[in-house]
Amino acid sequence: MYCLWCSEPIIQQLTWQNFFFPDIKKLCVYCDSLLEKIDGDRCHKCSRQCDQAICFDCQRWEKEKERDTLVFNYSIFQYNIFMQELIAKWKYRGDVELGNIFRDAVRKGFTPTFAAMKKHAIAVPIPLSKDREKERGFNQAKILADFLPIKSELVLHRMEGEKQSKKSRKERIQSINPFTITKSINKPVILVDDIYTTGTTLRHAGKVLKENGCPEVFGFTLIRG
């Protein structure tokens, strides 16, 4: 097996822990060490690494009760430089296989947080607009959602628009809701996406879901930007 990033051979070190159930390593030991997990204290609402229980951004969200449709978001990794390069290669240069790097981390991160609602919750990946999906060839959120041990459904539809990443915070927050729904869900929904930056996208999607009968909406994202 070769490292998906640097193409060096990966050699498993057999230890007491992975003896019965080997981990699948997609990155070599060095590249793997460049991925930074969010650990220590984090914001209970958006997973940002900080000492406050609720970070400043989320306090602002909480003031606007009707737009804040998200119970909380859980993220796994920090958005460091290595991660930025990784995501760029994965999403924008279309190296689909790179997504598999996150399979184990996604599972391991998901289980303890959402264990209680695992049985009846449904994962809904944030969709791409038709043009964007055609251009990219895959939806990264759907790939992440498929790693999860729960059912995932594509119930959202996204209208054409500008790329979120090209907008400022203000523009993003005040943008029009681009989502429509194709099927209503009356179970708790865990929205899945690659990056949580301002949280607007998730909340737009959450709003549409809630308006159509969904009781609770959570966020599960790979990276807290």
Added chain:
Amino acid sequence: MKGFWHFPALAVVVSSLMKWMNHPIIAAVFLVWLFYLFYRRRICAMPFVLSLISLIFFSFFIPRIETTEINHKQPPQDKELTGTIITPIQVEPEKISFIFQIANTDSKVSMLYFPDNPVHVASDYPHIAYGSTCRISTLLDIPKPATNPGQFDYQGYANKQGISYQSIITSLDELDCLEGTGFLHHIYQIRASMLDYVNGNISDGTAAWILALLFGDKSFLAKDTIELFRQWGLSHLLAISGLHVGLMITITYFLLVRTNLFTKEYAQWGMLLFLPVYALMAGGEPSVWRASIMAIFFIILHKTKWKISVTDVLSITFIVLILFDKLIIYHVGFQLSFMVTFGLLLSRKCLSRTNSSIKQMLLISFIAQMMIIPLLFHYFHILQPLSILLNLFIVPYFTFFVIPTLLMLLFTSPISTISSIIDQLFIVVHEQVLLGIGKIDNYLHYPLVAGSMSFVAVILYYLFLFFFMGYLERGKQVKSFYCGVIIVMIILVDISRPFFSPIGTVTMLDIGQGDAFIIELPYRKGVILIDAGSKVTNTNQQPSASVYNQVIQPYLFAKGIHKIDAIFLSHEDLDHIGSVDYILEDIEVNNIFISDFFDSKEIVWNYSEVVTVKRNDTIVVGNTLFKVLAPFEDRKSANDNSLVLFTNIGGMNWLFTGDISKKEEKEIVKSYPNINVDVLKVAHHGSKTSTDKEVLTQLAPHYALISVGEDNSYGHPSDEVIRNLRESGAIVLRTDRDGAIQFKFIKDRGTFYRFLP
């Protein structure tokens, strides 16, 4: 496949376990695991397929060891044998041995020669060597099987080496040999002359250690030292292993490079050639091969810049060794060596968690011990828990002092002035250290004595060892501690199985000509011995330790007995009491019961808790009552003064008669006319002076036990006695034909078992 070579290696282990257990359950579990991992994409097709192939191939390749199979094969009758010597000649002070393969067959013979005077085979008989083709006239025997539970099974041991017969040579001159040729022959010749050289040029005490630690020949070390090291888990120091090979490589490499004789490049190539030769020189034990082959791998990997994990190297070495010699997997040293190395390799991540070298050494010592505890119980029945601490001091001592000093001594030995100084220094230091270990053995002797762990316990043990180490690796010390507690509980519960067992046993051990009975009451309420005889040495008529060492102690330890409640001694003949002295050295004994007329003048043992008993006395041990029926007056004869005991065990009335004669038997049935006996220990090994026909009619036992040596010079048991017993309707059970006899009972019901089929 990199990082996954341990899967096919584990498949080899599983297929051999399956052979050994004679049950496919373990293979089933392994397959389920393998398929699950493959299904969950944890392993790729390559390791998956290779493991399956390995499992199937090795389950045909590794032979089953069946002792009975060879029983039927009678040795060839022709006295004149032609064949080849296929091992180096093993020269020990009192024994010379080698293995001989009969020409045009696959039959191997273990040849033994017991010299009267020390012999230097290499110089005196240069033709008797590895690879020589020889002619010899000698008779072949089948190796003796064990006849007692727990006893070392020489036949099984020989079978595991593929040896079908053994033969004792009366003189080395009888071997008519034509010297062999070839590489191996020369290597072994050099080795033999080096052994001779060391023995001739270095003081005996030091030479023994050089031979053991540098040439892999332990036979010159004192038996007590080997036993002491084994009990304290230090045997790995006496077996040449990774430690020695590593040191040898380091020192040789250093010398080659620093003396500017070689470039580093050439030095590495040199090591590649040197290592196999060294492995042969060092006696070729499995642990040497393991370490040497691994070292060769690492040098090749270093040179080719290949990358492969260390566990892969170990796994491939494992498979290669078994492919070379399929019986090696049954070798105790092979099993211990791989288990320990595997455990340590798994622990690298765990070891790197700490920077303190003392903690690391403690952890290494601990892991090495934990990996092999079930094996130690299985093979040796004894474990010194404190050996982990002792290893902590003794391993560095051997690494940094003993081995370098001995190497230096060997290199300087041509210059006798320097070498004699080093020799002296070594003796002074080493004696003190050995004395120290001896003292520790005296004061900190808290051994765990137990037989083999049950299969379930072994599985649970290793499972929790994985959890324990896994948590330790993740730094979860509390959880790891709980697992540690569970591991200790598993061992303790397993050791105390006899205390929960409703099964009691009465065992008549086969000690040859003599008596030794062991009664184990249910729930371990008591352990009682009735007599513990020994053989007598030819030279000075003293009790020999052989019966104790080969039969009694292995039985007691295998049953986890380290405390005896009572020993009844019938009379003072050595075939009834000779082993008592040895028992008292090893095992705690509460009381020894003898009769009033027991002549203790010549008794060698000195023991305070001796109780004398007389007729009609009753002794209660556990819930079992023993009644003394005789003697009531001095009969002026040791045999007739025998203590006669009556008891009820397992719903049967037992009469233990010692060596009493007919006269005494008649007196007993006259004094106790209503006595009812189910099991009679036939007096005096079935001699015709005992077991009166009328007495027999009156007692009418259902079972008659005769403890008697095979082909003894007394002609015991007499045909007449056997006939009388049969006519009285008793089933005769005798140690010379049946091996040990065991009566196993629950409450009032029991069954007799013969050890030999």
